[in-house]
Structures are given as C-alpha cells and as structure tokens.
Amino acid sequence: MKFSFNHDQQQFAAGLREMLEREFTAAHLRGVWESGTGHDPAVWARLADMGVLSMMLPESDGGMGGDFVDTVLLVEELGRAAVPGPVFETMTVGALALRGTTWASGVADGSVAVTAALMGERYVPHTDVAALVLLADHQSVRALETAQLQTESVEGIDHGRRLATLSGTDSGGHFLAVDLNEVIDAGALASAAYLLGLSSRMLAIAGDYARDRRQFGQPIGSFQAVKHLMADALLKVEFARPAVYRAAWSHATGADTRSRDVSMAKALASEAAQKAARSALQVHGAIGYTWECDLQLFMKKAWALMPAWGNASLHRRRVSDAVLGQR
Amino acid sequence: MDLTETPDEQAFRAEARAWLEANVPAEPLPSFDTAEGFELHRQWEAKLYEGRWSAVSWPAEYGGRDADYLKWLIFEEEYWRSGAPGRVSQNGIFLLGPTIIEVGTPEQKARFLPAMARSDEIWAQAWSEPDAGSDMASIRSKGTLSADGSEWILNGQKIWASRAAWADWCFGIFRTDPESSRHKGLTFILMPLDTPGITVRPIAQLDGDTGFAEIFFDDVRVPVENTLGGVGNGWSVAMATAGFERGVSLRSPARFNVAVERLIKLWIRIGDPDDDTMRDAVTDLWMQAEGYRLHTYMTVTKLLEGGHVGSESSLNKIFWSEMDVRAHELALQLLGPDAERMDGAHQRWVDGFLFSLSGPIYAGTNEIQRNIIADRVLNLPRG
Numbered sequence: 001m002k003f004s005f006n007h008d009q010q011q012f013a014a015g016l017r018e019m020l021e022r023e024f025t026a027a028h029l030r031g032v033w034e035s036g037t038g039h040d041p042a043v044w045a046r047l048a049d050m051g052v053l054s055m056m057l058p059e060s061d062g063g064m065g066g067d068f069v070d071t072v073l074l075v076e077e078l079g080r081a082a083v084p085g086p087v088f089e090t091m092t093v094g095a096l097a098l099r100g101t102t103w104a105s106g107v108a109d110g111s112v113a114v115t116a117a118l119m120g121e122r123y124v125p126h127t128d129v130a131a132l133v134l135l136a137d138h139q140s141v142r143a144l145e146t147a148q149l150q151t152e153s154v155e156g157i158d159h160g161r162r163l164a165t166l167s168g169t170d171s172g173g174h175f176l177a178v179d180l181n182e183v184i185d186a187g188a189l190a191s192a193a194y195l196l197g198l199s200s201r202m203l204a205i206a207g208d209y210a211r212d213r214r215q216f217g218q219p220i221g222s223f224q225a226v227k228h229l230m231a232d233a234l235l236k237v238e239f240a241r242p243a244v245y246r247a248a249w250s251h252a253t254g255a256d257t258r259s260r261d262v263s264m265a266k267a268l269a270s271e272a273a274q275k276a277a278r279s280a281l282q283v284h285g286a287i288g289y290t291w292e293c294d295l296q297l298f299m300k301k302a303w304a305l306m307p308a309w310g311n312a313s314l315h316r317r318r319v320s321d322a323v324l325g326q327r
Numbered sequence: 328m329d330l331t332e333t334p335d336e337q338a339f340r341a342e343a344r345a346w347l348e349a350n351v352p353a354e355p356l357p358s359f360d361t362a363e364g365f366e367l368h369r370q371w372e373a374k375l376y377e378g379r380w381s382a383v384s385w386p387a388e389y390g391g392r393d394a395d396y397l398k399w400l401i402f403e404e405e406y407w408r409s410g411a412p413g414r415v416s417q418n419g420i421f422l423l424g425p426t427i428i429e430v431g432t433p434e435q436k437a438r439f440l441p442a443m444a445r446s447d448e449i450w451a452q453a454w455s456e457p458d459a460g461s462d463m464a465s466i467r468s469k470g471t472l473s474a475d476g477s478e479w480i481l482n483g484q485k486i487w488a489s490r491a492a493w494a495d496w497c498f499g500i501f502r503t504d505p506e507s508s509r510h511k512g513l514t515f516i517l518m519p520l521d522t523p524g525i526t527v528r529p530i531a532q533l534d535g536d537t538g539f540a541e542i543f544f545d546d547v548r549v550p551v552e553n554t555l556g557g558v559g560n561g562w563s564v565a566m567a568t569a570g571f572e573r574g575v576s577l578r579s580p581a582r583f584n585v586a587v588e589r590l591i592k593l594w595i596r597i598g599d600p601d602d603d604t605m606r607d608a609v610t611d612l613w614m615q616a617e618g619y620r621l622h623t624y625m626t627v628t629k630l631l632e633g634g635h636v637g638s639e640s641s642l643n644k645i646f647w648s649e650m651d652v653r654a655h656e657l658a659l660q661l662l663g664p665d666a667e668r669m670d671g672a673h674q675r676w677v678d679g680f681l682f683s684l685s686g687p688i689y690a691g692t693n694e695i696q697r698n699i700i701a702d703r704v705l706n707l708p709r710g
C-alpha cells in the first residue's frame with residue numbers, strides 16, 4: 001500500500017507548474033478572455049511539446065503511454081493556471097476514446113483538439129476550437145467533425161470555455177470502440193482534478209490579498225473571521241484531494257469501484273471549489289466583485305466546471321446507489 | 328501509487344483478525360468511566376499485551392511489534408471492525424509512550440514503557456487548569472526544587488483529566504521557573520496519582536459517568552528523575568504529545584468507518600426509502616469517512632517516505648470530530664423516539680452521540696485548530 005506519486009510523476013507536474021507560472025500568468029489568461037477565442041494556441045503548442053496532451057495515449061499512437069495516475073497531477077496544474085480551451089477534455093476523454101484511430105496522432109501533436117457532450121449537455125463547450133466532438137449514442141461514443149456541424153454560439157460565464165448549441169448531429173461520424181461509461185468517468189474525474197487545482201489557486205490568491213490588505217491598522221488576514229473562513233475552505237479542498245487521487249488509481253486499474261470513486265471525487269471537488277470561490281470572494285470585499293480583479297477568471301471557471309460532467313448532486317446520487325443500493 | 332496491500336500487509340491483517348476473532352469479548356464491557364468497567368478494560372488491555380497487540384507500533388523490546396504506520400492503520404481497522412472495547416490505555420500507549428520513545432532517557436524507557444504496554448500502569452494527562460484551557464501557556468500550577476535538588480515540590484490544580492479517577496499515573500506540565508511566563512519555564516513531569524499530597528476529585532460528564540477529574544497538588548514531592556525531556560522544555564515536549572494526539576494516532580479512521588457502516592446498516596434497516604434528504608446525508612457521511620481514511624493513508628505514506636506532518640494535523644482533528652458528531656446526529660434522527668431512551672437496544676448510539684460532542688472541544692478546540700491552520704498552513708498574519 002502506497003498512496004503517493006512517484007518521482008517522475010511529481011517532477012513532471014512540477015515542471016508543468018513552473019512553465020505555466022512563467023508563460024501563462026493571469027495576465028495571459030485575461031488576454032485570452034479579451035481575444036474572444038477561448039483558447040491560447042501558444043500554450044497549447046507548449047503542452048503538446050511537453051507531452052502533456054499525449055500523456056494518456058499509447059506509445060503506438062505517439063503518446064507517452066501513461067494512465068490516469070500519471071495524468072491527474074498534470075490536470076490539477078492546468079486547473080491551477082485555469083488554462084483555457086478543451087485541454088483536459090482532449091488529454092483524457094479524447095485520448096481514451098481516440099486511441100488507435102487516425103486522429104490519435106493529431107491529439108498527440110496538438111493539431112486535433114477534442115471536446116465532448118456525453119451526458120446530454122444542452123450547451124457544448126469549445127466547439128469552435130475542437131476539431132472533433134464526441135457524442136453519446138446509446139451506449140456508444142460517436143466522433144463528429146465540428147466543421148460538419150451547425151453550431152450556434154451562446155454566451156457563457158467563462159470566457160475560456162465558449163459554448164454553443166449543436167445541430168445536425170443525428171447521423172454521420174464514426175463510432176468508436178470504447179466503453180461510454182469509462183469515457184464519461186474520465187471526463188468527470190478530469191474536471192474534478194482541474195477543480196482541485198483551481199480551488200488551491202483561489203485560496204492562494206485570497207491568502208495573498210489577506211496578507212496585503214490592511215483595515216483597522218492591520219492586515220485583514222489577522223482577523224479571526226477571515227482566518228476561519230479560509231481554514232474551512234482549505235479543509236474542504238484537502239479532503240477532496242485524496243478522493244480525486246484515489247479515483248485516478250481506480251480509473252487506471254479498472255477497479256470495480258471506478259464509477260463510485262469518480263463520483264465521490266467529482267462531488268467533493270465541486271463542493272470544495274464552490275466553497276473556495278465563495279470564501280476567496282468574501283475575503284476580497286468589493287474589489288473581488290470587479291471585472292478587473294483576477295479572481296473572477298478563476299471563479300468563473302469553477303462555476304462552469306462544477307456542473308460540467310455531472311454536478312455534485314448527480315454524483316452524490318451515483319455514490320448512494322453504489323453504497324446504499326439502488327433506489 | 329499502489330493502493331493494494333502487499334502480501335506482508337495482508338498476512339499482518341489476517342493475523343490481527345484471527346487473534347481478535349478469538350479474543351474479543353462477546354458482550355460489550357461496561358463503560359471505562361465506571362470503576363468496574365475501568366478494571367475490566369484493564370484486563371482486556373492485559374490480554375491484548377499477551378497477544379502483543381497492545382502497542383503494535385512500539386519497538387519490540389518494549390512489547391510492541393515495530394509495526395510501521397501502515398501496519399498500525401491496518402491493525403486499527405481490524406480492531407474497530409471486530410467490535411473490541413475502547414482503549415482505556417490510550418493516554419499512555421498512544422500519547423505519552425511515543426513521546427518517551429522520542430525524548431525519554433534509557434532509564435525512563437525501561438521503567439515506564441513495559442508497564443504501560445501491559446497496562447499495569449494506566450495514565451491520565453493533566454494539562455488543563457481552571458484558568459488555562461485553550462490558553463494552555465497560561466498555566467500556573469508550579470514546581471519548585473527541594474533544597475537538595477532531588478525532588479520537585481508541586482502545587483496547584485489541574486482539571487478535566489480524562490481517566491484520572493481510576494488511573495495510576497499522570498503526566499503534565501508545571502511552571503518550574505517562577506520568573507517565566509507563557510511557553511517558557513515549563514517542565515513536563517510524571518508521577519503516580521497516589522503520591523501524598525495529590526487529591527483527585529472525580530467529575531461527572533454529560534452522560535453522568537466519571538470520565539474526568541480535577542487533580543489538586545498540595546506540596547507533592549516527585550523525584551527529579553521523573554522529568555521528561557529536560558527542565559524548562561515542557562512546552563515543546565507537550566506539543567510533541569499533543570501533536571501525536573491531533574495527528575494520526577488518537578483517532579484512526581477505522582472507528583469512523585465502522586460507525587458509518589453501522590449508520591448505513593441502520594439506514595437500510597429502518598430508514599424511509601423515500602426520504603432522499605436522509606439518503607443524501609447518509610451518503611455524505613460515507614464519503615467523509617472514506618475521505619478521512621484516504622487522507623490518512625496519504626499522510627502515512629508521506630511519513631513512511633521520510634516526510635513530516637506538521638500543523639496540517641489540525642485539519643484532521645476538525646474533520647474527524649465534526650464527522651463524528653454528524654454521524655451520531657443522523658443516527659438519532661433515524662432512531663426517532665428511541666433516540667430519547669438512555670437504555671434499550673440503541674443505547675450505544677445515544678452514548679456515542681454524547682461522547683461525539685466532546686470531540687470538537689478536547690485535544691484543542693476546533694476554533695483553536697482553525698487558528699493554527701490559518702496561521703501555520705495558510706500563513707496568515709498572527710492576530
């Protein structure tokens with residue numbers, strides 16, 4: 001029994017974090033928001049170069065041959081930086097569904113971005129960036145080229161995740177030889193890992209502000225109400241963390257409990273992110289309520305991803321069915 | 328990462344399980360907060376010692392098994408699953424014992440550890456005073472050296488000392504430098520509770536039983552050899568002990584997993600299948616207990632890989648204590664009218680509920696833990 005990541009996994013995640021801290025600051029993220037593209041080709045190319053996008057693809061597809069345990073810390077780092085575009089979708093859901101297909105090498109080299117709507121989503125994210133969209137068709141997964149579809153964009157709260165409605169999806173495309181539930185679990189788990197990174201970032205931003213901002217002649221972080229607010233948020237985040245890592249193990253090993261474990265991870269990570277966002281905003285006071293404050297870039301990503309891939313309530317139901325028996 | 332057990336770990340688990348199945352008393356013992364129950368629990372501890380299960384993580388030379396943290400966790404899982412009695416020895420074996428192993432002299436180790444492992448000597452801890460609760464550094468009970476320097480002479484009052492009504496020895500901190508204040512000038516001292524000058528006055532807890540006591544010290548003479556960790560170092564020795572308490576050792580996840588398993592059984596047996604609110608709440612509890620178990624496995628792996636656990640242990644303390652209260656609140660809600668009965672088939676839930684309420688208070692209140700998290704984990708400025 002060993003519940004930790006090996007040296008390579010930790011080093012890779014640390015390298016990714018360093019790269020993102022240097023090359024993808026909040027200012028860059030704001031730039032993407034202002035560009036209206038919901039995507040950053042430069043950071044995407046870097047992720048392809050580093051092998052982040054291809055981590056979960058087999059070597060025969062030009063990938064790194066990793067599993068979810070190798071990938072989960074990377075997704076967390078992408079969340080910490082709130083990297084925009086269909087990044088976790090491509091590297092987990094896309095890699096899993098497209099392995100062995102002609103698209104796989106494009107996922108690995110960064111030329112094929114992938115998005116998905118496998119749970120009957122009304123609004124599909126990232127369709128103007130992704131080359132492929134994966135849709136559920138009964139118990140199968142079908143890949144359609146976004147260029148062949150009619151999309152109508154709708155305005156979303158997170159400008160790093162542009163939304164659209166799709167039509168013309170009833171037929172065409174390619175059926176993929178994958179298990180729908182395994183792919184859905186991959187998306188739910190990846191969104192949970194991403195939320196974990198986002199939550200840590202929001203608490204870090206709030207901590208910086210609480211040390212800096214002074215009222216009544218002292219830093220606001222010295223007030224106990226502020227301390228306890230943040231301690232409670234940290235508690236939620238730190239107890240979601242092992243659930244996310246364990247779900248990665250269950251996914252990687254094809255455990256019988258995979259779906260239950262993924263659902264536990266997504267439920268806890270969604271609730272932790274909600275609490276982190278709310279607490280971080282409160283710590284900021286009015287400045288947190290402005291467009292100018294960078295906190296919003298992270299909060300809005302969290303608000304978008306909490307319901308994505310099933311909200312906490314849906315996943316709690318899946319856990320209760322597994323633990324208490326079907327209703 | 329490998330979340331499966333090694334053959335060695337499996338064998339250890341099987342051995343623990345087999346021994347417990349053969350030895351755990353069929354009927355629950357009376358509460359160890361009663362005179363009779365205390366002695367019966369002492370006998371159970373002696374039996375555990377005979378099987379070499381009383382202090383599994385201690386070195387073999389003192390009666391342990393040199394079990395690493397993981398094996399200790401495995402033992403705890405088997406222990407609580409088996410329905411074995413609560414550990415009347417915990418102040419000694421889980422808190423003081425590891426501290427003596429860390430900072431004690433060879434003579435102290437030889438003198439205290441074997442008797443502790445056998446529960447020939449059961450320990451109470453005496454930190455709190457009437458005017459020094461959360462603010463433990465303000466303690467005033469004092470120790471002065473006798474003229475020949477061979478003895479401490481202790482005066483003052485301690486309170487809320489668990490098990491003290493029937494325990495044999497106690498440990499605590501005393502102000503040995505009268506000029507000192509706060510964390511300085513304190514010394515950690517061990518003494519038998521039947522030393523002349525000590526008066527123990529039992530205090531009935533919320534459930535009416537004698538779970539803790541006041542201890543009065545009136546010119547109590549204790550050999551200086553009973554100083555643990557050096558004169559004036561009492562605070563850091565106490566923090567090491569309290570660290571063990573908050574961290575992994577006081578509350579292993581297993582007891583909460585078992586409580587939650589019981590809650591789930593109760594829900595399946597008497598819950599209203601259409602009550603989705605309750606169903607969700609029970610599911611939340613399951614996730615919390617599971618989350619705590621996983622969190623502990625992560626912590627323990629970190630320790631085994633040479634890492635340290637510092638103030639993060641305050642997160643654990645809040646987590647398990649609030650989870651325990653919530654589990655019992657839910658059980659009582661499920662029990663409906665039976666939750667009001669102090670006798671009968673569900674007594675264990677009602678007793679457990681009362682006990683759970685002390686969790687957020689003892690071992691440093693949860694507000695104090697939040698202060699620690701904010702100051703030392705989140706690095707917020709001190710107030």
Ligand SMILES: Cc1cc2nc3c(=O)[nH]c(=O)nc-3n(C[C@H](O)[C@H](O)[C@H](O)COP(=O)(O)OP(=O)(O)OC[C@H]3O[C@@H](n4cnc5c(N)ncnc54)[C@H](O)[C@@H]3O)c2cc1C
Binds near residue numbers: 490690
């Ligand atoms: C069942 C039980 C067993 C115990 N066993 C032992 C034992 O064996 N040995 C021993 O020495 N002691 C023991 N204690 C005592 C325990 O350690 C103290 O109760 C605890 O430290 C709190 O001190 P207090 O009761 O004086 O409360 P106080 O310190 O008076 O606190 C009262 C309230 O004020 C809050 N508060 C105080 N200071 C702050 C602050 N700075 N910031 C925010 N809130 C604050 C507290 O959180 C609490 O809510 C036990 C207590 C219980 C309930």
